[in-house]
Amino acid sequence: MREAGSRRAPRSRRRTVRRVGLIALAVGVLAIVGGIVWAANPMRAEAGPLAAVQADRGIEYRDAGDAVVLTPASPNGTGLVFLAGARVDAAAYAATFRGLADAGTAVVIVRPPLDFAILETRPLRDFEALAPASVTRWAVGGHSLGGVRACGYAADGGVSALVLLGSYCAVDLSGDDLPVLSLGGARDGLSTPQKIAGARHLLPASARLVQIPGAVHAQFGAYGDQPGDGVPTASDAAVRRAVTADLVAFFRDSADRPPPPPPPAGAGT
Numbered sequence: 624m625r626e627a628g629s630r631r632a633p634r635s636r637r638r639t640v641r642r643v644g645l646i647a648l649a650v651g652v653l654a655i656v657g658g659i660v661w662a663a664n665p666m667r668a669e670a671g672p673l674a675a676v677q678a679d680r681g682i683e684y685r686d687a688g689d690a691v692v693l694t695p696a697s698p699n700g701t702g703l704v705f706l707a708g709a710r711v712d713a714a715a716y717a718a719t720f721r722g723l724a725d726a727g728t729a730v731v732i733v734r735p736p737l738d739f740a741i742l743e744t745r746p747l748r749d750f751e752a753l754a755p756a757s758v759t760r761w762a763v764g765g766h767s768l769g770g771v772r773a774c775g776y777a778a779d780g781g782v783s784a785l786v787l788l789g790s791y792c793a794v795d796l797s798g799d800d801l802p803v804l805s806l807g808g809a810r811d812g813l814s815t816p817q818k819i820a821g822a823r824h825l826l827p828a829s830a831r832l833v834q835i836p837g838a839v840h841a842q843f844g845a846y847g848d849q850p851g852d853g854v855p856t857a858s859d860a861a862v863r864r865a866v867t868a869d870l871v872a873f874f875r876d877s878a879d880r881p882p883p884p885p886p887p888a889g890a891g892t
Contacts, residue, residue: 672718699727702758706769715846722867791822803830808838812853
C-alpha cells in the first residue's frame, strides 16, 4: 500500500505543476493580448481641431497611412518629420502644426508601429519622400516618447534641427552643432520641468529651452486629457499660439544655416 501511495504522489505533483504552468501560460497570453489591444487603441484626435486643419485652404491635409502630411500652399523649402507620443494617433498633432505649415514648412507626422515611436526603425527618408521634392532642409522632432526617438534620429546625422515638445533626450547630443528647440509645459505632469532640466546636459549649449506657462503634456497635441498629466491653467488655443510662434521663429532662424550632410549609410535603421 505504501508503494502504491508513493507512486500516486509524484503523479499528483506533476499534475499540479502542469496546472500551475497552464495557468501561468494563460495569464501571460492574456497579458500579451491585452497589451496589444491597449496599444492598438491610441488616443484619437479631437474632431474640432482636426476639422479646422482640414478646412484650412493654406495647407493640404493628407493621411498617408503611415503618416499624416501637411503640405503648405506656399512652401519655403523646410520640413519637419515629427514622431507622435506613445499611444497618440498622428492626426492628433495636425492642429499643433497648422500654423507652422501655414508659414511654409511641410510637416510629416509619423504613425509608428503600435503607436509607439520607440519601435520605429524606418529611415527618415521614407517619410521625407511623402512631402514635396522642393523641401531641402529637414528637421526631426517628437512629443514625449516620440521626442526620445527623434533624438536618436538626430544622433544619426543628416537633419538640420531638432524639435522637442514635452520631451527630452536619452542620448548625448551636447557635442553636436545642431539647432535645438525644446518646448515644455510649466504644469506638465509627465515630462515635468524637472525632468527636462535634468536632461539639459545632453543637448548642445546653444539649445533653446522654453517653458510655456500653464501648459500641460496633452496640450502639445489635441487628443483630450491624459492620465497622470497636470491641470492646465492656459487654454488649448493659447498654448497652440505659443507653440506656433516659437516654431515659426525657430525654423526661420535655422534656415540660414547650410544644409547638413546626409546620414551615413544604414543610419536610422
